[in-house]
Structure formats: C-alpha cells, structure tokens
Amino acid sequence: MTDLIRDDELIGQGARSRGSQGQGFQGQGSPEGLAGDGVTAMAEDISDGELALTERAALRRVVGLSTELADISEVEYRQLRLERVVLVGVWTSGTVEQADASLAELGRLAETAGSEVLEGLIQRRDRPDPATYIGSGKVRELADTVRANGADTVICDGELSAGQLRQLEEKLKVKVIDRTALILDIFAQHARSREGKAQVELAQLQYLMPRLRGWGSALSRQAGGRAGGAGGGVGLRGPGETKLEIDRRRIHKRIAKLRKEVVGMDTVRRTKRDRRLANEVPSVAIVGYTNAGKSSLLNAITGAGVLVQDALFATLDPTTRRGVTPDGRDYTLTDTVGFVRHLPHQLVDAFRSTLEEAVAADVLLHVVDAADALPEAQVEAVREVLGEITEGRDETLPPELLVVNKADAVDELELARLRHVFPEAIVVSARTGTGVADLIEAIADRLPRPDVLVEALLPYASGALVARVHREGEVLSERHTADGTMLSARVRPDLAGVLAGFTTNGTAG
C-alpha cells in the first residue's frame, strides 16, 4: 500500500496502518511469498491429508515459469507475474470502521490468492452504480490510480454483474474481478479432496453462467491480455478461460454432472458419519471465521498435526480427530472450512453438505478471533451462514460453545471488552495454551451424557471391557474385588447391552 487518497467521496484505505495485530496487509505470507512468516510457522506439523500450501503455491509458480517466461530469472518472473492489484469498495451502510475492515479483509483475501495489494479505495455511495459499480466520475480517478501504480487487476468488494465487470474493464483497461470470484479462486487453489474440488468447480461454474457473455472480452482484445492464457491469474483459475468458451449447454451438463457427483460423495460421507453415530460417539464441530484459529485449536485440544497457516481458507476439507474428556470419554472433533463475510452463496450451496455435517454435531465450538478488527462482526457472519444452512428445516443448531481465541494477541482492555460482549465465551489462546484446559472441561460438560446406569463385576480377564467403559462411559465407582473389577457407571445403551452379559457376580450371563 502506498499513500492514502482522500477526498469527500473517494476515501483511501490505509490498510497498512491497520496491521497492528497482523490483520493488515503486511507481513502475511502470500502463497507466492514462500519465505513469508505464515509459511514457515506451519512448517513443522502438516498431516499427510493436507499437504502444505507451500507445495501448491510452488507448483503453480513453476508451471507459470515454464510455460510463459522460461528464460528470465525467478525474481523477474515474480515481479511480472504476480498480480498487482488495486482494491475498490462501495461503502453503502455501517460505520467507517466496518467499511475499512471489509476492504482490509478483501486485501488479505487478495494476498491469500497470491496478489500484491498496491492500493485500496472506498467510495461512499447510497448504492453501487448499476453500470460501473463506483460512480462514473470516480472511474477515471480509479483509472489514474491503476496507471500510477502499474496495477494489472482491480478487485471490487462486492458481487458485480457481467455488465458492470465489462464496463469497468473497458474503462480501466485492466482485468476486473469481484469479491465472489476472488473467494472462489482461493477455494479453487486450496481444494484438495475430490469432493472439495467438485464442490468448488460447481460453485465457479454457477458463478460464471450468468457472466458468460461479455466479461473478459474487453481484455482478450488487448495484446497479451492477462485474463487469458495459462492459469488466467487471480479470479480466473479453476474452470478457467478455456471452459469459459464452451457453450452454455455444455456447462449446464457439467454442472448437472458435478451435482450428481457431489451428491454421490455426500452419500459416502453420510455413511461414514452414520457409522460414527451408530457407535454413538459424541461429536463436536469447530466452526468460525476464516483464520480464527480453528485448526490451531483442534491441534491444541487433540494434539493433532492439522495444517495451520496465517492464510485465509487454509482448511477446506473437514478433518475429524479424536478427543478425550478429562474423565476419559471419547468424542470426535471436526475442523471445518472457515466463514467469511459475504461468503458467496454459490459456495454455501456447494459446501452445504459439508456444513450440514457440522450442524449435525452434538456441540458447536464457535471460534472467534480476539485480534480481529471486528470480532462481533465475525460472530454475526458465522451465525448468519449457519442460520442459512438450517433455514426451512426443522433441524435446530446444536448448542454453541463460543470460544474467544488469540487471547495472547490482544491487550487486557480488549479482552475485558470481549468478556463483556460475550459473557458466555471461554477465552483461550491456542498458541500459549491458556484456557485450553478450561475449554476441554467445557466441552466435556456439554457432551451428551451416557444415560444407562449399570453395575457390573468384570473378571480381570476382561480388562479391555473395563477400559472401554472408561472410554465411552462415565465411571461412578470402581472397586477391585477378589472376583474382578466392580464397576458402577453410566453408559450408552449399546455398551449397557454388552455389560448386561455380566451379572454382579462376575460370570458372563
């Protein structure tokens, strides 16, 4: 970011100055910035299931290098190839802080997608201009900013129509994408599982359908237009330019096929889940805003090595790990894809099955980032999407356990404020471990209790069964007698059935 541009209507976004808690634009390792702090921070424990972003980014970079610019050095390449973007937002309602935070977030999203953010502009308007998103007079100022900074892409903080995108591109002579395309692009880069990839492609095609005619044409006329070619750059990866050119019917067909695939994969996952449910292992789902520290908390609670990165949408595939309560009961803990303000509805639809799984858990662990500029807005955005998922169904959301994370990253004053705003929340730091023990207790408290009271005398030869009662049930008393272990416990019906085989005199019934 360079200087602010300020006048009555066009308000510069001094995003760098907002970066005190690592929420600004600087220092966040973008996928291209391979030596960035985010990347090194996660280097130690990456589970097999989720290979590092580093690897994906590296691959992407090498591909570009070999196909386009094989004869120049990597540094030169990166300067040429990295999108240099200018952000622009229309501020229609809310406070100036909210408008700033939205654009700062757009900047982090852009960096996550591998772009370099040069400048951010916000225009105060009652509503976006139907033709050019920002007012036509301001388009010229934006064009000047673009030229002055040598930018090659403009990213708009909203969802634009095909007409708006086309007109802006014609006037600005650079590629124009919107927030939705950017988020879809990040998802396309990050999706790893077959299901995740299908879900993202589906969402991208649904986004592209109404925009097929026109958008991008302004640029393809330009010599070396960046919207075309291999990879297409930010906002145009995934289905990409070649698929843009196939006709609607074929896209429709592809969408139908993907839908079917997603449904099929959903069935597989449901079966797995049902198997878990049949075992009646209680489940906890971690939900929350992207980068709130969900994966870090999963690691802190279970000791798992799930990918953690200071990048948005590091996690796209739900990961399930085993957790144990302090009194030894098992439960499952599932990490989920993060939420973001204005999560494209195409993505909500595409990820519905994944999110539904979270919503079917016994407890929702809702993680909020204390160090965010607007933690309350994070909570609101997450609850909104969760509400959308259960909308029109008689299913209700599981009880929510709100967790304020990154307590180490804010001062006492802000912590006190958050405690006041969210009196029910548990305040933790996944990084230092503060509060994690309390959190584990709180989870244990909220898990459904096994409800069949049994007394059984288990012969010493049945040590494995004793261990199982400890793991799955709640042991009320345990005595070692001459005949075996005398247990009084609350267990779930299936285990009660097994234990019914043992009378209190220790013989199998």
Ligand SMILES: Nc1nc2c(ncn2[C@@H]2O[C@H](COP(=O)(O)OP(=O)(O)OP(=O)(O)O)[C@@H](O)[C@H]2O)c(=O)[nH]1
């Ligand atoms: N200071 C501080 N940083 C934290 C804490 N917990 C997580 N972080 C950092 O926050 C960033 C995001 O953490 P993740 O666990 O990947 O967050 P996430 O919610 O899983 O993010 P996505 O999967 O991208 O949605 C990483 O850089 C973490 O190191 C904490 O308690 N304190």
Ligand SMILES: [Mg+2]
């Ligand atoms: Mg994560």
